[in-house]
Amino acid sequence: MTQDELYAKFDNDAKKRSRAMRFLLVLDQMVNVLFWNGSQDETISSHIHRRQQGGRATWFDDMVCCLLKRLEQNHCEKSLGE
Template identity: 60%
Template sequence: MEKQEFITKFENDKKRNRFIRLLLAMDQFLNVLFWNGSHDETVSSHIGRKIEKGTATWFDKKLCCFLKKLESEHCKKSLGE
């Protein structure tokens, strides 16, 4: 992705306000810090992939169950985020 495309993508992001983007950045930071995951992926997406592969820890599964209470099938829906 070219620099200008990248800038335009985030300047035109009307569905995510500044606070939501901050939460997303924190989520990605926690994925790197605690799960040694990609800086471009959220914790729930990372856990969702681990569950599909069968490599999720008990903590991963518990966290995903907690997130299910906030949004049905959250970890599955977040794959690729």
């Protein structure tokens, strides 16, 4: 990825999400790394959904996904790739 592409990606992301939402996204990714041993580029809900698809989800994963469904219908499924 070239420097111009990176700047364009940042500009697009800054337009799409507020500073507060980008901060919450970073916190989400940090918790994913610390507690789920996931990728620093993936959210908790995306990580959980991949685990569910692979049959490796724990009861706690299922509980977190269930709680997130109360905020947004099919949140874990929609977040795949975030």
